Amino acid sequence: MKDNNKFRLDMWGIITLCVILVYVLFLIYPMAHLMRQSVYDAETGRFTLENFAKFFSKSYYFDTLLNSFKVSIAATVLSISIGTPLAYLFSIFKIRGKAVLNILIVVASMSAPFIGAYSWILLLGRSGVITGFFRMLGVTLPDIYGFGGIVLVMSLQLFPLVFLYARGALKNIDNSLLEAAQNLGCSGLRCFFKVVVPLILPTLLAASLLVFMRSFADFGTPMLIGEGYRTFPVVLYTEFINEVGGNDGFAAAIAIIAIVITTVVFLVQKYISNKKAFALNALHPIEEKAPKGAVKVLAYLFSYLVVAIAILPQVYVTYTSFKKTSGKIFVSGYSLKSYASAFGKLGKSIQNTIIIPLLALIAIVVLAVFIAYLAVRRKNTLTGVVDVLSMIPYIVPGTVLGIALLTGFNQKPLLLSGTMLIMVIALVIRRLPYTIRSSVAILQQIPMSIEEAAVSLGASKFKVFSRVTVPMMAAGIVSGAILSWVTMISELSTAIILYTGRTKTLTVAVYTEVVRGNYGVAAALSTILTVLTVLSLLAFTKINGGKEFSL
Amino acid sequence: MTNIRIQNAVKKYGETTVIPGLSAEIKSGELFTLLGPSGCGKTTLLRMIAGFNSIEAGDIYFNDNRINEMDPSRRNIGMVFQNYAIFPNMTVSGNVAFGLKNRKMGKEEIAKLTEQYLGLMQISQFAQRMPSQLSGGQQQRVALARALVISPDVLLMDEPLSNLDAKLRLEMRGVIRHTQKNVGITTVYVTHDQEEAMAISDTIAVMKDGVIQHVGTPKDIYQRPKNVFVATFIGRTNIVPAKVEAGALVFEGGYTVPLACLAGADGQQVQCSVRPEEFVIRKEGEGIRGTVKEYTYLGLNTHYNVQTAGGQLVEIVEESSLDEELKPGQEVLLGVKKHKINVFDQEGGRNLVRSEAYEGQ
Structure with missing residues (x-):
């Protein structure tokens, strides 16, 4: 089609150029700046690989890379092996309270990761409640700090993602496939491993990538619970914070290494899933049956236990937020003092948590709709460039993007560091690819002929877009926007780099309060955050007409 | 307008x-x-x-x-x-x-x-x-x-x-x-x-x-x-090979059908398009020799599949009659309705029956 293949300087041509400009300014430029910093000596201005050599030659640094890999792989494997069976149980069995369990799983997945870490410290840490209980019984529990703790927190945080992905994929499996398998003598566990898992393998691979990337880039969890076990984002953060104002070259080099690694992982996953891809479409989705006997006991036990453990940190944090405190220590009795000081000292951060993501959300929705339209309806070389550019943030860890933006924009004429704007920009860049993907999916469902009908009835390009295309996309855009909103209000790894006293968000506030040991205030703040999240998810369900939440 | x-x-x-x-x-x-x-x-x-x-x-x-x-x-x-x-x-x-x-x-x-x-x-x-x-x-x-x-x-x-x-x-x-x-x-x-x-x-x-x-x-x-192509794409038809001799179509076995429009086409191999309803089944007289292979009674019409002596399978439709249908194995002679059939050159690209005069009509 002519309109789509050639670049023309019409409304869409201008939008294409504007979008590219935005990406060049706020993504390419800071990343390039970062890359330049990593290979130039700040004092002599000469090219040097010293920073990279320093990283790889000292096991103090290099080991963090290995640690990150160990943690991420373990968390991915564990998430898959919890999330997949749970999704399968939910798909084939009628389980009482399933709707509630579903919501709890979503809530667990949507909370900020480090809140889980901090709560598990309260439960299983040195002076944790459960630890104390067992100590009374004379049993010493294994240490929660370090590798085990990080993996535990990450897996519990991320298995819901696998669950939601797998649940979506299972909905596309036709019941007749399972019946055929049974008919051919394959049932139960064998059917699960031989038929179901291979069918949803492409989805599981996509989920694995997501889990791996998140755990690889997660900064808050290892920072709080890792103690001596240092991972890559931790060393990146500490090196950067230590050297602000001095030589940023080494932090930049670490950032570049991180990007290279995530890129490789991303490409490998893409290669594998392209080879394994096939289309599924269910006319008759799998029917839920009532489980019987031992299977029933096991199914209920597994479902409820997993969900209970996943939601436990949230519940406990909420509980402690109402406990009486004396200074920094919890004492017996209950009060709202934590909330009072949370609102008193940190009310501004609650405000910021609304305003910054809201501004970002508006920009994201507008940009995502435009970019999706370009990518689907106006394919040409330039929109291809936009497509590739918009994918980059997938593979750039949040901490890295934060550092890139901060170092790229802390001098005139591009002085943005310390402003609210830079926090908004960071959120937009990070969250945009997800919203673009979902908008593209929505747009692909809308047949081209509807827009052609509008054109043949004499509507202008702008009118077709505003009166026909956007209204048809609206429902999908709104639910995508709510998801973006929820992830943005709990964002930490970029905000921790970019915030100042004036632009502190709730997550940053919780983090700093935890670090200072103000557990009461931290608990109150994270409860507020949880309430915000739950309210948003309720709005999502409402808008989606009560349909079950899925990714 | x-x-x-x-x-x-x-x-x-x-x-x-x-x-x-x-x-x-x-x-x-x-x-x-x-x-x-x-x-x-x-x-x-x-x-x-x-x-x-x-x-x-x-x-x-x-x-x-x-x-x-x-x-x-x-x-x-x-x-x-x-x-x-x-x-x-x-x-x-x-x-x-x-x-x-x-x-x-x-x-x-x-x-x-x-x-x-x-x-x-x-x-x-x-x-x-x-x-x-x-x-x-x-x-x-x-x-x-x-x-x-x-x-x-x-x-x-x-x-x-x-x-x-x-x-x-x-x-x-x-x-x-x-x-x-x-x-x-x-x-x-x-x-x-x-x-x-x-x-x-x-x-x-x-x-x-x-x-x-x-x-x-x-x-x-x-x-x-x-x-x-048009003959076969629109409706059903049988493409039967034939030869033009002395202004007449000669089918295999010697069945000859004189057609005025074929003057000047002598010696040419041609393809005839005979629609199922353009065949006439005879027990005796002139026609292409063939054997009934199958018949299907559809009420208004009866369909026959007939194999010619040359081995080609052709489809024929006749209005059903009160008489007994022809049974498989029955030997028949196939005549054609000469005003209705179409004759194409060997390549199938030109209809010899569509004369210049016809185009003008």
């Missing part, structure tokens, strides 16, 4: 030529059908007229206006899509009024015209419904009302009936035909269903590989197809 002239229109996708230079003239007020197997370029051509596909060379005119470069929104075309393309976010009357609003008409006039065309398509009672609450046939009527209400110069329809069930298809076929004649609008209609094309069209253009093979009335195309 608008006529459409297409002159040497070329469509290319990259290096692939889909339509290699096509010319046609569509008369004012007629229903002109593009008919052909899938992939023949009929929808491509329709979308070139609509402006959704570019034209790589050649010209398309509406009356005397060249429309090659004109934006689709300015061509004043009504279009009905295969999937109807009803705006799901607007009511039925919102859909119908959409084109009028783009034409900056007054509110009252829009309301009046919308009402009029909803009435014409007999969907006034659904005016305030959303499209998702309509059946396929009702959606089709909305699509038609929406396309016609803007008084387009040309109406384009892209397989509009293919998503309907068989019964609705017959009904909507009548509705389309009736409405088109009522409004008197020049219409280009695309289909791959030959029966639908026969039933609905004033003129049919049979297409293959981006080339128009034959343009004519349904009767012309069925009775005197221009080449073997």
